[in-house]
Amino acid sequence: MDTNELIQKLEKLVPRAVLEFKPFGRSESQAVWIELGALLKVAQALKEDQSFRMDWLENLSAHEADGALVLTYFVRSSITGRSLFLRGTLVFENSTSEIPFVSVSSIWPMAKPFEREISELFGVRFEGSEKEGKELLPNQWSGYPLRKEYKFPTEFGSIAHERTKIGFEP
Numbered sequence: 001m002d003t004n005e006l007i008q009k010l011e012k013l014v015p016r017a018v019l020e021f022k023p024f025g026r027s028e029s030q031a032v033w034i035e036l037g038a039l040l041k042v043a044q045a046l047k048e049d050q051s052f053r054m055d056w057l058e059n060l061s062a063h064e065a066d067g068a069l070v071l072t073y074f075v076r077s078s079i080t081g082r083s084l085f086l087r088g089t090l091v092f093e094n095s096t097s098e099i100p101f102v103s104v105s106s107i108w109p110m111a112k113p114f115e116r117e118i119s120e121l122f123g124v125r126f127e128g129s130e131k132e133g134k135e136l137l138p139n140q141w142s143g144y145p146l147r148k149e150y151k152f153p154t155e156f157g158s159i160a161h162e163r164t165k166i167g168f169e170p
Contacts, residue, residue: 003021003030003084006051006052006082006084007021007030007032009049009051009052010032010042010045010046010052013045013049014038014041014042014045016035016038017034017035017038017041017042018032018033018034018035019033019034019035019088020032020033021033024085029083029084029085030084030085031072031085031086031087032084032085032086032087033087033088034086034087034088035088036071036088036089036090036101039086039088039102039104040102040104040107042086043073043075043086043104043107043108044107046075046084046086047107047108052077052082052084053077053079053080054075054076054077054082054084055077055078055079055108056075056076056077056078056108056110057073057074057075057104057108057110057111057114058074058075058076058083059072059073059074059114060072060073060074060111060114060115060118061074061114062118062121062122062124062146064122064146064147064148065089067091067092068089068090068091068092069089069090069091069092069099069122069124070087070088070089071087071088071089071090071118072085072086072087073085073086073087073104075108090124092147096123096143096144097123098123098124098125099122099123099124099125100124100125100127101124101125101126101127102126102127102128103115103126103127103128105126105128106128116135117135117136120134120135120136120137120144121136121137121144121145121146122144122146122147123144123147138156138157140156140157141156
C-alpha cells in the first residue's frame with residue numbers, strides 16, 4: 001500500500017482529521033497535516049489498524065512559526081518499517097500563556113520525555129501526562145525560552161546572562 005492509499009484509509013478511519021499532505025522538507029516522505037483536535041483518534045487508528053501498525057513514536061518536535069506552535073510527530077511501524085510524519089498547529093492566546101493540549105503518552109508511552117521537554121521550553125500543558133517538575137530548567141525559571149517573543153533575563157541567580165557580556169541584547 002503506497003502513501004496515498006494509507007492517507008485515504010486514515011481519512012476514512014478518522015473523518016475530517018486530515019487537512020492536507022505534502023512532502024516533509026526535502027525528503028520523499030509525506031507529512032500529514034491533521035486537525036490536532038482529532039490527534040488521539042488519529043494516533044489510535046495509526047497504532048491499531050493493521051494497514052498502519054504505527055507502534056513507535058520516534059520523536060516529537062515543536063517549533064514556532066507565524067505565531068503558532070507546529071508539533072511534528074515522527075511515527076513508525078516496527079513491523080513494516082513504514083514511517084509517517086503527523087503535523088499540526090497550536091495557537092498561542094498570548095506570549096506568556098500555557099497552551100493546554102492532549103497527551104499521546106497513553107498510546108505511545110515514549111511520548112512522555114518529548115512532551116515534558118516541549119512543556120518546559122514552549123509552555124504546552126499536556127493533559128493526561130503526569131508532570132514531575134522541571135528537568136531542563138531550574139525550578140525558579142519563569143517563561144518559555146524557545147518561544148520567539150521570550151525575553152531572556154539579564155541575570156539569573158546573580159549570574160549575568162552571557163549575551164550581555166558579548167554585546168547582544170537579551
